Amino acid sequence: QQQVKQSPQSLIVQKGGISIINCAYENTAFDYFPWYQQFPGKGPALLIAIRPDVSEKKEGRFTISFNKSAKQFSLHIMDSQPGDSATYFCAASGLIQGAQKLVFGQGTRLTINP
Amino acid sequence: DAGVIQSPRHEVTEMGQEVTLRCKPISGHNSLFWYRQTMMRGLELLIYFNNNVPIDDSGMPEDRFSAKMPNASFSTLKIQPSEPRDSAVYFCASSFSGSTRNQYFGPGTRLTVT
Numbered sequence: 155q156q157q158v159k160q161s162p163q164s165l166i167v168q169k170g171g172i173s174i175i176n177c178a179y180e181n182t183a184f185d186y187f188p189w190y191q192q193f194p195g196k197g198p199a200l201l202i203a204i205r206p207d208v209s210e211k212k213e214g215r216f217t218i219s220f221n222k223s224a225k226q227f228s229l230h231i232m233d234s235q236p237g238d239s240a241t242y243f244c245a246a247s248g249l250i251q252g253a254q255k256l257v258f259g260q261g262t263r264l265t266i267n268p
Numbered sequence: 269d270a271g272v273i274q275s276p277r278h279e280v281t282e283m284g285q286e287v288t289l290r291c292k293p294i295s296g297h298n299s300l301f302w303y304r305q306t307m308m309r310g311l312e313l314l315i316y317f318n319n320n321v322p323i324d325d326s327g328m329p330e331d332r333f334s335a336k337m338p339n340a341s342f343s344t345l346k347i348q349p350s351e352p353r354d355s356a357v358y359f360c361a362s363s364f365s366g367s368t369r370n371q372y373f374g375p376g377t378r379l380t381v382t
Contacts, residue, residue, distance in 0.1 A: 186369050197272070197359050197373030198311070243311065247369045253324040256301075256368040258311040 158246050160259030168267050173231040175262045177244035180225065184246035189218065189229050190258075192241045201242070202229075234266045270294070272374035274360050280380045286348040289377045292341055293362030301361040301371060302335055302345050311359075316368070317343065350381045 160177045167173045177187075188203035204211045204218040204227065211218045217230040231238055244259040273292040281287055293300045301316040315325040317337045328335070332351070337343040347354055357378050361371040 188369065190373075195375075197361070197376050199373065200370055203369070253326075254368040255324070256313070256371065260310045 158244060158257050158259040160244050160262060162262060163260065164263045164265070166265045166267060167234045169234065169236060171234050171266075173229075173234045173238065173264055173266070175229045175242055175244070175264070176226065177228065177246075177259050178224075178226045179246045179257075181246075181248065181250065182225070183250055184248035184257075186247040187218070187220065187227050188245050188247070188256075189216075190243040190245060192243065192261075198243055231264075234264075236266045236268050239264060239266045272360055272362055272372055274358075274374040274377050276377060277375065278378045278380075280382065281350055282382055283351055284349045285381075286346065287350045287354075287379060287381075289345045289358050289360075289379070291343045291345070291360030291374060293343070293360070294372055295341070297362035297364050297372070298340065299363045299365075299367065300337060300343050301363070301368075302343070303359040303361065303373075305357045305359060305376070306355075314345070347379075350379075352381045355379055355381050 158179050189201045190198035191201045192198040202213050202216050204220050206222050209220055215232045220227045241261045241263050243261045245256050247256045275290045299318050302314040304312045314327045315335045316323055320337045333347055335345045357376045359373050359376045361373040363371045
């Protein structure tokens with residue numbers, strides 16, 4: 155119930171295309187859903203986040219879509235650029251078994267071909 | 269401002285040796301997290317501290333692992349004795365106000381146990 159399932163594991167998109175990464179969760183105690191971006195040799199960095207009372211959040215070329223009833227959320231990268239090539243992690247945060255937890259998905263390795 | 273600082277960046281040691289990883293969180297942050305990242309298991313939370321007190325250590329794999337936070341600006345993760353299966357990248361992250369949500373990650377320590 156603490157898991158966050160992320161797909162696909164890897165994704166290749168042409169420059170200028172739309173990259174879409176999907177995540178699903180089970181535990182309704184999760185109340186905050188961030189996405190992290192990780193470049194090789196670096197730590198993950200917070201990219202964008204959403205709360206479940208909002209269905210969509212957009213920051214520049216990055217958009218989170220959230221479906222509370224389906225317990226699913228996704229990251230869309232518009233006009234994908236080679237510099238977006240990285241590993242992306244979705245995550246879910248909430249009070250689980252008496253402690254605040256942030257649970258990460260398995261990650262998606264995104265490659266943008268020039 | 270300096271981000272989360274970790275040392276060493278790389279550590280190679282022989283099985284059975286003691287390993288100590290160090291972390292300095294962002295000044296003013298009062299929550300600190302230790303993660304382990306491997307290809308097989310992704311990002312795993314090992315332990316987190318709030319105001320220097322361990323809050324959730326359910327992710328610590330076994331008694332060979334221990335973590336301390338003697339003050340607000342320093343934490344250590346110790347593995348004794350180390351084993352080859354401990355080889356991974358270990359990340360430290362910090363956040364403000366006891367939140368697990370917006371965590372700032374350090375660059376990580378790549379540990380190789382031979």
